[in-house]
Amino acid sequence: MAKYFDVSVEDIFNTMEARFRVEGAKGVNAVLAYDISGDGGGKWLVEVRDDSVKVAKTDDLSGFSVKTSADAETFVGVNIGKIDGTQAFMSGKIKIEGDMALVAASAKMFTRYSLPKKSAVTVQGIFDTLVARFQPQNAAGLDISVGYDITGDGGGQWTAVLKDGKCALETGLRDNCAVVNSVKAKDYIDLILGKLDPMVAMGSGRLKLKGDMNVAMQLPKIFAKFEPPKEEEEQELIVIKRNISVDMKYSTGPVMGKFFEGLIEKKILANKCPKCGRMQVPPREVCAECRCWAGDMIEVGPSGTITLIEIIYYSSPDPLTGETRETPYAQVHILLDGIGKEETFWHLLKNEDLADTKKGDRVRPVWSDNRVGSVHDIIHFERIRD
């Protein structure tokens, strides 16, 4: 099962009934459908009827109140808080069909999925600390071997050799063990952690002791109690959201300003360097190469030839408005007619031209009817097809 952030899509749905919050679903009568694409995906129906929920994997999603479609990674990421849901929705990675309000409401109907805590204690880990836990003062005069036969997944065989107030650990079982403990790995861990009472374990046959019972009774004194490694609590750290916004008013100055004025008149103006003749569009005050003032304005274009085309499939939201441009869209670099050298202008390409436009194609601007002296006075460039 494909996992994303250590969680599979099935994990999310299999725990959904357990994560249901009756108090968050009061009065809700709805069928939430999920169409999760990609590896580990599938279709699920979640039926919420006031104080009950039923989650079922299905092939038929018909009859839903709201349908959420997403790829498996996005779905898991949003459910466990690794991916911002709003952003995923804005950028089209999550699609919602039907009663949108139910999606927000569903956040109240279910507690967030959290990763099951894995036990950090292993049999090997217990034996790794055995020698360090040896208490020589309680083993004076002992010259014996203690065997451990830990069966099942994660088990193994060890022999603790106690002699001259020292303890050595060997793997495998010695023949001459004074006592041998036989127990399943899981039960052994529970015994060591104090979750399983030794008497109960022996009584039920889950712990078998072979050999000298007197030695067996001394073992808790010979070895200090095992302290499990401290589990790192995965704390949910607070993330604070803020928007940074300072209104600005940009002077355009005498050179760029003329360019914007030109747009109102449906003219594209470049500036020309008096020294090298290079033109810049959009114009700037200075010819960077000659380091001189370049205030002469020349009308260029408005048609030109595409030199570079770039198609954007994933658009980032505008940081201030949160709005995301519809994708795909294309940016084009255009060598405007009359520009002289290689300095290109760049703008957007008409969406209808996206499929078959390439470098070298001829384009012309499509002007807005409401021109105010802004880059949007040109809506986009379109292919000249005649």
Place this chain on the structure above:
Amino acid sequence: MARRVAVCAVAQTGFVSNMWQKRFQQMCFETVESIVKQTGVDWNEETGIRNIVTCSDDVFDARTISDNGITDAVGAHFRGEEKTAQDGINAIAYAMACIMSGHDDVVLVVGHTKESQTESRNMCSNLAFDPFYCRDLGLDFEKGAALQARAYALKSGISETQLAKAVVNARRNAAKNPLANARELVTIEQVVNSPMLCDPIRTLHAYPVSDGAVAMLLAAEDKYKEYTDKPVWLTGWSNCMDSYFFGDRDLASNFSLKKASAAACKMAGVSDAKGAFDVVEINDAYAYQLAMWAEGLGLCDENKGGEWIESGILETGKINPSGGMLAGNPIMIGGLARAAEAVVQLRGEAGERQVAGAKRAVAQGTTGPAGQHQAVMILEN
């Protein structure tokens, strides 16, 4: 011994409250053009300018990595450029280090800020604070200054009249400086009766919103002759950072300025700052700072800044002959403008406000909330 470094020329736009006619690129370019005209320096990569040090602010320029947007205007096309944070006086120090180390012979320094481009400079300096604690509490440089002004007044006992005299002096000097922004004379009564901005800072205690750019050409001692016959030597420099969070520091202690001043004086061989300077340019964005920074610079005794203001020293014309920051330079280049005035004075080119026989000057720059960063530069002719 490291090479000595000479300032060969300075250029400043006039400072105004709204340079709406120009983009900041143009402001920069005009100062660079002036430097070229004054010195004949060129852009030959072997013998001319091959490295430019700039100072600008991302938020005021409204673009991240703000220096990228001015490379053409500062002549940095196809060569090295470094941007310094903090006040532009740090850009001079960086350029100075480039030359002292032998890495460069000639370095151009350009700093600019266009405060008027923003809805409010306080909104910008609010962004200098951490994003979820101080920022949410509404701190900005003005509010930070007010806290410091209060702390300083409690400690030193500076009076309303003394604060007003700082502003009166700024305007009197600025009236003789055609580049200054706030040049209208004011009276003590006008200052003490001006509306409270952020108690105890009154409207006239605060520097006006300002736009402008400053450029400076530095050269090594064996190269300066090609560019000027009136070199001004950079003989002392240091800077020091104080704590970022206000709660971690004593706002009235002048800790970082004292450290910076002591180190700069040591480098320049100045044993006692008192009486050591013919020209003093203090980065007084708010009136109390003239007194408080004077103490920090060691120009007067601790807690005596107010008395120092009334000692007659201001009437000599040696303290902030440019008008100081109170007469209006934008944030980020207040210290750079201070150093520029020091150079103009040491070259004997200050016209009506010239301090006769000026030999040694000190320029201070500061940025950050309540003078967190302090820088001191000593210049001599």
